[in-house]
Amino acid sequence: MRSEKFLTDNPLEIAELGEFGLIHHLTNDIETKNSETLKGVGDDCAILQYPEGRQVLVTTDLLMEGVHFDLQYTPLKHLGYKSAMVNLSDIYAMNGRPRQMTVSLAVSKRFSVEDLETFYEGLRLACDAHGCDIVGGDTTSSLTGLAISITCIGDAAPDKVVYRSGARDTDLICVSGDLGAAYMGLQLLEREKAIYNSQLENEKLRMKNASEGAKAVEEFQPDFSGREYLLERQLKPEARRDIIQALAEAGIVPTAMIDISDGLSSELMHICQQSHTGCRIFEERLPIDYQTAVMAEELNMNVTTCALNGGEDYELLFTVPLTQHDRVSALPDVKIIGHITRPELGLQLVCRDGVEMALKAQGWNPLKVESS
Amino acid sequence: MRSEKFLTDNPLEIAELGEFGLIHHLTNDIETKNSETLKGVGDDCAILQYPEGRQVLVTTDLLMEGVHFDLQYTPLKHLGYKSAMVNLSDIYAMNGRPRQMTVSLAVSKRFSVEDLETFYEGLRLACDAHGCDIVGGDTTSSLTGLAISITCIGDAAPDKVVYRSGARDTDLICVSGDLGAAYMGLQLLEREKAIYNSQLENEKLRMKNASEGAKAVEEFQPDFSGREYLLERQLKPEARRDIIQALAEAGIVPTAMIDISDGLSSELMHICQQSHTGCRIFEERLPIDYQTAVMAEELNMNVTTCALNGGEDYELLFTVPLTQHDRVSALPDVKIIGHITRPELGLQLVCRDGVEMALKAQGWNPLKVESS
Numbered sequence: 001m002r003s004e005k006f007l008t009d010n011p012l013e014i015a016e017l018g019e020f021g022l023i024h025h026l027t028n029d030i031e032t033k034n035s036e037t038l039k040g041v042g043d044d045c046a047i048l049q050y051p052e053g054r055q056v057l058v059t060t061d062l063l064m065e066g067v068h069f070d071l072q073y074t075p076l077k078h079l080g081y082k083s084a085m086v087n088l089s090d091i092y093a094m095n096g097r098p099r100q101m102t103v104s105l106a107v108s109k110r111f112s113v114e115d116l117e118t119f120y121e122g123l124r125l126a127c128d129a130h131g132c133d134i135v136g137g138d139t140t141s142s143l144t145g146l147a148i149s150i151t152c153i154g155d156a157a158p159d160k161v162v163y164r165s166g167a168r169d170t171d172l173i174c175v176s177g178d179l180g181a182a183y184m185g186l187q188l189l190e191r192e193k194a195i196y197n198s199q200l201e202n203e204k205l206r207m208k209n210a211s212e213g214a215k216a217v218e219e220f221q222p223d224f225s226g227r228e229y230l231l232e233r234q235l236k237p238e239a240r241r242d243i244i245q246a247l248a249e250a251g252i253v254p255t256a257m258i259d260i261s262d263g264l265s266s267e268l269m270h271i272c273q274q275s276h277t278g279c280r281i282f283e284e285r286l287p288i289d290y291q292t293a294v295m296a297e298e299l300n301m302n303v304t305t306c307a308l309n310g311g312e313d314y315e316l317l318f319t320v321p322l323t324q325h326d327r328v329s330a331l332p333d334v335k336i337i338g339h340i341t342r343p344e345l346g347l348q349l350v351c352r353d354g355v356e357m358a359l360k361a362q363g364w365n366p367l368k369v370e371s372s
Numbered sequence: 373m374r375s376e377k378f379l380t381d382n383p384l385e386i387a388e389l390g391e392f393g394l395i396h397h398l399t400n401d402i403e404t405k406n407s408e409t410l411k412g413v414g415d416d417c418a419i420l421q422y423p424e425g426r427q428v429l430v431t432t433d434l435l436m437e438g439v440h441f442d443l444q445y446t447p448l449k450h451l452g453y454k455s456a457m458v459n460l461s462d463i464y465a466m467n468g469r470p471r472q473m474t475v476s477l478a479v480s481k482r483f484s485v486e487d488l489e490t491f492y493e494g495l496r497l498a499c500d501a502h503g504c505d506i507v508g509g510d511t512t513s514s515l516t517g518l519a520i521s522i523t524c525i526g527d528a529a530p531d532k533v534v535y536r537s538g539a540r541d542t543d544l545i546c547v548s549g550d551l552g553a554a555y556m557g558l559q560l561l562e563r564e565k566a567i568y569n570s571q572l573e574n575e576k577l578r579m580k581n582a583s584e585g586a587k588a589v590e591e592f593q594p595d596f597s598g599r600e601y602l603l604e605r606q607l608k609p610e611a612r613r614d615i616i617q618a619l620a621e622a623g624i625v626p627t628a629m630i631d632i633s634d635g636l637s638s639e640l641m642h643i644c645q646q647s648h649t650g651c652r653i654f655e656e657r658l659p660i661d662y663q664t665a666v667m668a669e670e671l672n673m674n675v676t677t678c679a680l681n682g683g684e685d686y687e688l689l690f691t692v693p694l695t696q697h698d699r700v701s702a703l704p705d706v707k708i709i710g711h712i713t714r715p716e717l718g719l720q721l722v723c724r725d726g727v728e729m730a731l732k733a734q735g736w737n738p739l740k741v742e743s744s
Contacts, residue, residue: 020642038427042646043536044465044630045429045526052424055410057417060508060523062476066515093416104434104521136432143438147514149476149521151432154417164415258416270392274414 012113014141023139025113026120032133034099036155039135046135048100048153055161057154059090065145073189076115078235080122083148086261088130088239089314091154093259095162095244098132104149106142130241160253162318167256167275171319171340174254176243176333178287179264180303183310184295185227185234191299192222229291237314243334244316250327254318263309265359267317269347275319278345281338281359283352308349308359384485395511397485398492404505406471408527411507418507420472420525427533429526431462437517445561448487450607452494455520458633460502461611461686463526465631467534467619470504476521478514502613532625534690539628539647543691543712546626548615548705550659551636552675555682556667557599557606563671564594601663609686615706616688622699626690635681637731639689641719647691650717653710653731655724680721680731 017025027041039047050056063069063086069079084101091098103123107116116139127134132152199220224231239259247254256275258267264286272279286307296303319340320328328334338350347359389397399413411419422428435441435458441451456473463470475495479488488511499506504524571592596603611631619626628647630639636658644651658679668675691712692700700706710722719731 039535044462045431045468047466047533048428048430049426049530050422050428054421056420056422056428058420058472058474058508058523058525059417060474060476060510060521062478062510062512062519062521064478064512064514064519067478067513090416094419096417100430102430102432102523104432106434106436106439106519136430138432138434140434140436141439142436142519144516147434147436147478147519147521149432149434149519151430151474151523153430158421161419163411 014107014111014113014116017113019139022113022116023137026116026139027134030124030134032135034131034133037100037133037135040133041136046100046102048135050155053158054155055158057091057094057096057156057161058151059087060149060151061086061090063148065147070189070193071146072193074235076118077122079148080119080124081126081236082122083150084123084126084130084132085237085239085314087150087152088126088132088241089237089259089261091152092239092241092244093257093316094154094156095160095247095254095257096154096156098130098152098154100133100135100153101127102135102151103137104139105137106140106147108142108144108146111146130239162254162257163274164256164258164271165274167271167277167319167340168321169277169340169342170322171255172322172325172328172336173268173279173281173317173319173338173340174328174334174336175260175264175287175315175317176240177313177315178289178292179260179308179313179315180296180306180310181230181233181289181292182237182312182314183234183306184292185230185232186312187299187301188224188227188230188295189234192224196220196222227291227295229289230295234312237312239314240316243331246331246334250331252320252324252327254320257316257318260313260315260317261311263311264313264317265308266311268359271317271319272340272343272347275340276343278341278343278347279338279359280341280345280348280350282350285335285337287335287337386479386483386485386488389485391511394485394488395509398488398511399506402496402506404507406503406505409472409505409507412505413508418472418474420507422527425530426527427530429463429466429468429528429533430523431459432521432523433458433462435520437519442561442565443518444565446607448490449494451520452491452496453498453608454494455522456495456498456502456504457609457611457686459522459524460498460504460613461609461631461633463524464611464613464616465629465688466526466528467532467616467626467629468526468528470502470524470526472505472507472525473499474507474523475509476511477509478512478519480514480516480518483518502611534626534629535646536628536630536643537646538626539643539649539691539712540693541649541712541714542694543627544694544697544700544708545640545651545653545689545691545710545712546700546706546708547632547636547659547687547689548612549685549687550661550664551632551680551685551687552668552678552682553602553605553661553664554609554684554686555678556664557602557604558684559671559673560596560599560602560667561606564596568592568594599663599667601661602667606684609684611686612688615703618703618706622703624692624696624699626692629688629690632685632687632689633683635683636685636689637680638683640731643689643691644712644715644719647712648715650713650715650719651710651731652713652717652720652722654722657707657709659707659709
């Protein structure tokens with residue numbers, strides 16, 4: 001690990017290509033595959049034409065360096081992949097199918113053309129895997145950090161679109177995959193970064209020579225053994241297309257759905273608020289991976305809190321009518337964690353010891369002050 | 373003029389609202405008006421449904437503080453307005469109609485809720501004037517400057533969409549409005565900023581007290597008299613819906629079209645490159661406002677160079693078949709500046725003295741190194 005190790009040495013300067021040259025360089029071999037994509041990169045707009053009766057879904061995300069990602073431990077290929085996944089996940093959360101994507105980047109001088117190629121590699125890998133065309137974007141400069149803005153467009157049949165607002169009393173609350181691992185991965189990366197940076201400082205002091213100091217710790221090997229799953233969840237999340245497909249095959253249309261980006265509690269609150277319901281979920285039913293539990297213990301953190309508020313899981317949280325219990329139970333990698341209640345019962349977590357606690361949204365919020 | 377005068381004093385802290393509170397605060401009274409907008413802000417995605425046969429246009433722009441705008445002289449309301457216009461203009465450049473917009477902002481701590489309200493005021497003013505629904509977005513934090521990412525969606529009948537690539541030999545080259553004024557407005561603002569900043573420095577040195585110094589020059593009045601048009605072109609550009617409507621009423625579908633954001637030369641090159649043609653334009657026909665000419669002289673700049681390469685005009689550049697000469701001549705605020713030629717003739721500017729010069733794209737390019 002070294003400072004911004006994932007930026008290329010001896011780079012091809014972006015300035016040598018200029019804006020249009022760079023866009024051409026990054027996008028000229030992109031082929032659009034979906035029949036609705038009439039025109040991709042290369043004009044003032046992309047042009048789409050959806051068949052009659054399809055509803056069009058639009059989602060957008062803005063990711064800022066230092067807030068949403070740290071380039072000291074995020075390889076650019078992973079960052080491209082994850083930036084796409086974050087948006088793909090929002091389309092799945094409506095029970096839709098991602099179809100097109102626009103990608104805007106603002107880069108500072110320390111980025112080379114190869115760096116952006118690497119970012120695009122990850123981005124394209126994600127888009128190819130999810131059948132999504134890259135149809136446009138903007139590449140410009142930034143005085144400071146990297147900014148990434150992605151808009152994803154998807155489609156769905158009108159009777160299949162799932163809102164946050166459709167949950168009803170007695171509906172089952174289901175979640176895919178497991179929770180809290182991405183957050184534990186982040187803690188792990190932050191810990192190793194702190195160790196690395198302090199070793200670097202010590203070496204600098206000892207050698208009174210920054211470059212020798214840097215060299216001396218370049219061999220620094222962070223301790224990630226046995227934690228690969230946590231890292232993968234943080235650096236290479238997967239939008240759950242498989243769950244959307246499994247639901248469709250099982251003939252299940254959820255009554256409400258959302259993807260878990262800011263933590264289970266926060267997303268459950270969105271569903272309950274917009275559906276005008278309460279909910280009861282059970283601590284013992286929360287899906288938690290073994291590595292997540294071990295890491296939480298090591299860091300002296302409550303693993304349930306991590307699962308509830310960790311965020312960045314990109315799992316799907318959805319509700320189905322009670323009558324679909326057997327069907328939903330048969331789905332792979334989906335767990336029933338509780339049920340929807342009347343609104344006056346509030347949002348409750350039933351702990352392992354039977355005590356009920358009110359759920360709070362303490363998930364990650366980039367704009368909120370920390371209340372200690 | 374004072375440093376970042378347009379940021380509010382005694383602000384309501386963004387942190388008090390948090391991300392969801394802030395989004396709700398900024399968007400809760402937005403009503404969507406277009407029939408294709410089924411669902412706006414408030415779920416994982418916006419939902420649209422276009423009637424059969426309409427083509428959907430998508431464009432996106434990322435604007436970064438310090439690169440695309442300077443908050444020392446750009447009021448936030450104007451910034452919101454202009455951010456929208458930049459995108460609306462791209463939809464018109466395809467001969468389309470803007471319909472929906474998503475808006476993502478990354479803001480640093482120095483912004484208050486009121487600041488964002490002011491930004492949104494300008495944004496909504498632009499969207500209302502152009503019949504465009506605000507349907508979603510993302511509001512997050514930035515460690516440094518303000519980042520604005522907007523995606524605009526529009527529609528058009530398939531036989532009305534105009535690409536950059538349709539220009540043919542002998543087509544007339546037309547441009548709306550006038551050129552170079554926005555660039556002159558920028559020069560003017562930069563000049564007054566430099567004067568203000570140096571006065572501030574002098575006062576600080578004299579008084580050895582920054583706050584008194586600041587106070588002493590707070591009354592500083594930049595000299596903008598007689599230059600109002602230049603300022604308006606820079607700070608409050610108008611996307612040319614009127615031209616699109618006038619073309620439609622006159623029964624003209626341009627063969628190629630683009631909006632002038634990076635300068636006439638650069639945009640003309642895009643059209644010729646993608647249409648595989650050359651062009652000849654005439655210096656004496658370039659539409660230049662009186663204020664632009666006066667300001668260029670004052671700054672000892674060549675006004676033709678400003679018109680060719682200034683950028684940010686957001687006028688429409690389009691080509692029509694020679695047979696439509698009379699119809700296009702009758703359009704208000706449109707000027708024929710030259711014609712399309714065979715590709716081997718290159719891109720030529722015929723100067724006032726009859727000399728022909730090859731056109732170069734020297735327009736604004738945020739990623740290109742300055743070649744002096």
